[in-house]
Amino acid sequence: xxxxxxxxxxxxxxxxxxxxxxxxxxxxxxxxxxxxxxxxxxxxxxxxxxxxxxxxxxxxxxxxxxxxxxxxxxxxxxxxxxxxxxxxxxxxxxxxxxxxxxxxxxxxxxxxxxxxxxxxxxxxxxxxxxxxxxxxxxxxxxxxxxxxxxxxxxxxxxxxxxxxxxxxxxxxxxxxxxxxxxxxxxxxxxxxxxxxxxxxxxxxxxxxxxxxxxxxxxxxxxxxx
Amino acid sequence: xxxxxxxxxxxxxxxxxxxxxxxxxxxxxxxxxxxxxxxxxxxxxxxxxxxxxxxxxxxxxxxxxxxxxxxxxxxxxxxxxxxxxxxxxxxxxxxxxxxxxxxxxxxxxxxxxxxxxxxxxxxxxxxxxxxxxxxxxxxxxxxxxxxxxxxxxxxxxxxxxxxxxxxxxxxxxxxxxxxxxxxxxxxxxxxxxxxxxxxxxxxxxxxxxxxxxxxxxxxxxxxxxxxxxxxxxxxxxxxxxxxxxxxxxxxxxxxxxxxxx
Numbered sequence: 001x002x003x004x005x006x007x008x009x010x011x012x013x014x015x016x017x018x019x020x021x022x023x024x025x026x027x028x029x030x031x032x033x034x035x036x037x038x039x040x041x042x043x044x045x046x047x048x049x050x051x052x053x054x055x056x057x058x059x060x061x062x063x064x065x066x067x068x069x070x071x072x073x074x075x076x077x078x079x080x081x082x083x084x085x086x087x088x089x090x091x092x093x094x095x096x097x098x099x100x101x102x103x104x105x106x107x108x109x110x111x112x113x114x115x116x117x118x119x120x121x122x123x124x125x126x127x128x129x130x131x132x133x134x135x136x137x138x139x140x141x142x143x144x145x146x147x148x149x150x151x152x153x154x155x156x157x158x159x160x161x162x163x164x165x166x167x168x169x170x171x172x173x174x175x176x177x178x179x180x181x182x183x184x185x186x187x188x189x190x191x192x193x194x195x196x197x198x199x200x201x202x203x204x205x206x207x208x209x210x211x212x213x214x215x216x217x218x219x220x221x222x223x224x225x
Numbered sequence: 226x227x228x229x230x231x232x233x234x235x236x237x238x239x240x241x242x243x244x245x246x247x248x249x250x251x252x253x254x255x256x257x258x259x260x261x262x263x264x265x266x267x268x269x270x271x272x273x274x275x276x277x278x279x280x281x282x283x284x285x286x287x288x289x290x291x292x293x294x295x296x297x298x299x300x301x302x303x304x305x306x307x308x309x310x311x312x313x314x315x316x317x318x319x320x321x322x323x324x325x326x327x328x329x330x331x332x333x334x335x336x337x338x339x340x341x342x343x344x345x346x347x348x349x350x351x352x353x354x355x356x357x358x359x360x361x362x363x364x365x366x367x368x369x370x371x372x373x374x375x376x377x378x379x380x381x382x383x384x385x386x387x388x389x390x391x392x393x394x395x396x397x398x399x400x401x402x403x404x405x406x407x408x409x410x411x412x413x414x415x416x417x418x419x420x421x422x423x424x425x426x427x428x429x430x431x432x433x434x435x436x437x438x439x440x441x442x443x444x445x446x447x448x449x450x451x452x453x454x455x456x457x458x459x460x461x462x463x464x465x466x467x468x469x470x471x472x473x474x475x476x477x478x479x480x481x482x483x484x485x486x
Contacts (some may be wrong), residue, residue: 016319054478054479056480057477057478068467070478071478075478076393084391089390106392109392153392186432
């Protein structure tokens with residue numbers, strides 16, 4: 001079966017930096033896989049996620065989505081299938097409800113059905129955000145609340161592949177395990193492929209693959225569980 | 226009544242009193258502006274005298290190519306001033322900005338000189354060059370302000386733009402607010418000028434006409450044309466430049482190219 005995502009010989013170096021962040025990185029993700037990316041700071045974990053959704057451009061190697069090079073796809077259409085949640089959650093200067101519905105105003109998502117207010121309120125409760133109203137300003141939320149809201153906003157788009165950059169870094173243990181359990185459920189029920197960078201010791205049950213990014217950039221290794 | 230009082234050389238030198246006052250102020254209060262004031266004063270003196278002789282020559286030569294040549298030189302000089310103010314290295318904005326300025330300013334000067342004022346020929350240097358000069362001078366500031374704003378916001382709000390991109394926005398949707406804010410910032414001075422003209426200040430061109438003996442009722446008609454011309458050309462140039470330059474802030478994968486400084 002054709003993998004959902006295939007990375008071949010990927011190399012990336014930031015402009016002005018002598019050494020590349022990584023070189024010759026390979027990774028294959030099948031549909032419905034749950035992959036953890038681990039490693040020390042500066043090993044390129046976040047960069048890898050940004051390269052997959054084309055927020056950065058690699059100097060070498062190729063990334064294929066459903067067998068097609070990313071460079072052959074319209075960026076906005078690609079990103080309506082691959083959703084990326086950054087480590088520092090970003091909210092537009094709008095209400096919580098408007099922030100959640102923001103992606104549905106974009107052309108690439110016009111075929112997707114926006115959720116009803118009832119559904120949004122149900123989801124807010126699932127994400128331990130029941131105390132907040134849809135009309136409340138999203139900018140006034142705490143970082144942890146924004147992090148949950150950002151994940152929720154991505155889930156609403158029902159992407160094929162979700163890229164999460166330390167999604168629980170600002171969460172208390174209880175909220176963190178709630179986020180992981182929701183991700184596990186999405187992975188199991190909707191066959192959503194998930195790649196997440198994490199420093200957490202929590203190991204979701206459905207994880208079968210861990211990519212360890214090492215300082216010695218030639219030695220990145222994949223462990224199958 | 227309509228007698229023009231020519232300023233003699235001793236009278237002109239008397240105006241240097243103002244420069245001496247500015248120099249003294251800078252010296253007393255340690256503003257560190259003495260060098261800039263001196264250079265500014267010398268440049269004003271030299272550039273305007275040069276301009277005076279050049280204009281006298283062009284007006285008497287009545288040459289189309291010379292008129293267009295001086296117009297192009299003015300736009301090139303404006304581009305250098307914009308480049309100096311904006312100081313951006315990551316995005317190639319100079320050529321599209323220059324071409325947009327050249328085309329828009331030419332079209333505006335042509336419209337005002339040839340159609341509104343109705344000079345014959347349309348490039349009559351006495352009208353075409355001062356009209357072009359006013360358009361270039363005002364719109365140049367608007368473009369510099371708008372470009373500065375666009376690049377600054379793109380850097381400061383990079384993460385917000387990327388958030389929208391990563392949720393399926395195309396580069397236009399992701400930077401819509403930034404584009405609008407940049408164009409607005411550039412246009413506000415021209416709009417404010419329309420609000421204050423005749424109440425708060427008498428514009429330079431109108432004052433010049435009145436001082437040279439023109440009937441104020443004729444001078445205001447020219448001034449109205451000029452004010453409208455400035456707002457229109459500023460709007461068109463700012464919007465076209467921002468549309469082109471905004472696209473250049475993104476790479477082929479619609480990724481933000483500007484990195485923090």
